[in-house]
């Protein structure tokens with residue numbers, strides 16, 4: 198029979214018999230001893246049809262099954278965020294400097310870039326709070342957890358409690374991250390701790406973390422600030438008659454600021470920037486006029502760096518509190534042609550650029566000084582957009598005035614001096630997510646001493662009748678009012694100028710700087726929760742005598 202020759206498995210063919218191959222299981226392949234060759238062939242065909250049908254059914258079943266969950270891999274935004282957090286906690290990197298370059302290297306854009314940013318910034322901002330939750334969930338102190346594993350847990354805790362992401366994605370990817378970070382043997386621990394955290398909601402964990410804690414210690418846990426910072430902010434608010442606003446201030450520190458822009462006078466007008474100029478990005482970048490500075494805008498869509506005026510340096514990203522600080526110096530009294538201005542601590546040059554533009558349009562001359570050469574380079578770059586960029590000196594600001602031998606300018610040289618002093622930056626915690634955990638109370642005393650010496654140099658370099666703006670992006674009293682009080686005591690000819698009154702006609706709205714009934718307060722303290730700015734402190738001072 199022709200069929201037998203073609204089918205290797207058929208009896209009498211070249212291969213083994215079918216029954217042998219099947220091991221004789223079941224009915225299939227069983228034949229009666231008296232089966233004819235035709236019957237056998239028919240049976241083979243039946244079996245073959247049945248086998249084919251079975252195969253097709255199995256294939257169809259496989260196709261209709263829900264896809265098996267792929268082995269969780271770490272998504273790129275999570276990996277980028279973890280790498281940044283690691284660099285911050287292990288190598289003291291600055292997240293705001295590192296993250297943009299890591300996002301660009303990973304090719305993240307749009308929502309993915311925003312996701313990586315929220316993961317990294319949100320985790321770093323609330324680091325102290327997440328550590329408290331991790332201790333409760335793990336039943337051990339965080340300093341007994343391997344640092345890379347602790348960072349995985351912090352990132353996981355933020356996804357569960359700060360971002361409300363799906364627990365399985367947050368937990369599974371954290372376990373993968375643990376392996377990728379070379380801590381494979383801790384993956385069970387990470388899984389267990391994060392599953393414990395995921396069993397309760399954010400409000401429950403907050404209640405647990407703040408149980409038996411009161412006062413500033415409680416606010417510190419609740420708003421993820423070190424306790425000493427809470428206490429310092431309470432004192433600063435109290436000095437401005439606003440102690441009851443402490444919780445609002447702490448909450449504002451945890452909200453990323455809007456991107457504020459300044460239009461440099463004489464080079465760009467705020468109206469030009471809102472006027473539909475389009476750049477190369479897919480979402481047309483735009484900005485709208487808003488905020489407390491007359492030169493200020495707020496980025497509304499797209500990448501602000503792609504706004505043409507920003508791309509060519511005529512407009513800059515700058516906090517509007519910083520804008521008001523520079524304008525308090527340049528606009529609070531008329532400028533006499535030929536005035537000499539000094540920016541004593543200019544790096545990286547944000548306020549110097551604004552002052553240089555103001556000087557250029559009023560006939561004054563600006564000199565900028567910066568201690569750190571690399572930062573002096575940034576100042577030069579910031580000033581490059583001006584037709585005649587001001588000179589930038591490199592050196593210690595304490596060399597100005599009639600200071601020690603080596604004084605470079607002698608006394609009574611300048612009509613206006615900006616002293617935007619090196620400080621703790623406790624007023625800019627919104628934009629530097631890890632900063633609050635890096636500062637130490639000891640930093641304050643050291644900086645306050647330097648601030649006092651720089652202010653002495655500024656007083657000596659100021660001509661009688663001239664104007665100083667003493668500015669810090671910290672509201673800490675030891676860096677603000679106490680430095681000013683010290684200088685007023687040391688320099689009998691120095692007078693505090695009513696700074697709230699000076700700012701009133703400059704700002705776009707009533708800043709309500711002076712607390713009710715305190716007409717004697719000459720300082721201006723801005724606040725994130727009240728003004729949408731960093732907590733800039735501004736004190737104008739003048740010399741009434743020839744010292």
Ligand SMILES: C[S@@+](CC[C@H](N)C(=O)[O-])C[C@H]1O[C@@H](n2cnc3c(N)ncnc32)[C@H](O)[C@@H]1O
Nearest residue numbers: 542543544545546547548568593594617618619
């Ligand atoms: C708060 S920042 C100034 C910010 C700047 N005004 C701006 O708007 O971009 C203080 C600067 O003072 C510099 N600095 C620190 N000690 C200094 C000193 N002894 N003399 C001069 N500059 C100093 C720091 O390097 C830093 O660049």
